[in-house]
Amino acid sequence: MLSPAETGVPSDILARRNRFRRCPNGKQLRLTERDLAILQLLFRYRYLRTDQLVQLLQPQSVKRLVERLGDLFHETGLISRVNSTSDPFKAFCTPLIYEISSKGITHLESLKALPNRAVTFSRRRRPAFNPQLHHTMAVIDALIRIECETRSELNQRFVPIDEILARAPDKVWQARNPLSIPITLLPSNNHPVVKRRTETHLIPDALYGIEYLIDGKKRYRFWALECERTTPTSRSSTSASSRALKKATYDALLSTRAYRQHWGIPNLKLKMIEVR
Secondary structure: OOOOOHOOOOEEEEEEOOOOOOOOOOOOOOOOHHHHHHHHHHHHHHHHHHHHHHHOOOOOOHHHHHHHHHHHHHHHEEEEOOOOOOOOOOHHHHHOOOEOOHHHHHHHOOOOOOOOOOOOOOOOOOOOOOOOOHHHHHHHHHHHHHHHHHOOOOOOOEEEEHHHHHOHHHHHHOOOOOOOOEEEEOOEEOOOOOOOEEEEOOOOOEEHHHHHHHEEEEEEEEEHHHHHHOOOOOOOOOOOOHHHHHHHHHHHHHOOOHHHHHOOOOOOOEEEEEEE
């Protein structure tokens, strides 16, 4: 067997391939149904850690799944790895984060196998640095937990954002950020942070629904998801984000029911999750 130096494959002192640079060794792969499922999940959520893929796929062998992810990254180029700003001393103990590559998206398109997306930030085709990756992964964590809980119920189905936007007005789902909804804030004793009439936009971290089958009929409930990490409780003005301002904005959205015309959904609730 040739050494890494003889094959030209970059490696570390333990002969491991570089984590974030493709180092193919010429291994021939035949894509399987599970490979297709991996690509579809990455398109659906944009970013997924190894442990999240294990949670969603429930493989018989976690080790083989991890090895297959390495093959799909190094040998096929269908998926990419996100170089998060992890502590270098913990880098090899941190689960890898994967995303589908442009080549992977093209492959799904050729098979007419693009799934509905669960997050709007999966629209970008080019891998890019994400300065809010920790917050983004918290949003994905929350959605995966909700979807898996829904799967465990016989008469429930998770409704992703693409399915919701399919019924929204054309100008909304074609917008740069279809989750952005205009809101008018008015001074109120309930929200002292709002001192004057303010025109603003509300952008939930995610929007999802659950379909319930009750007595043979389908019923739907929809939620706006907010994952809070470092947003301050309040500020002296509405020019910067705060939890008090966010609450005022959601109260205005829910009281006016502007979501009905904007997103075409009949109801909406707020689900707030504290992220530590």
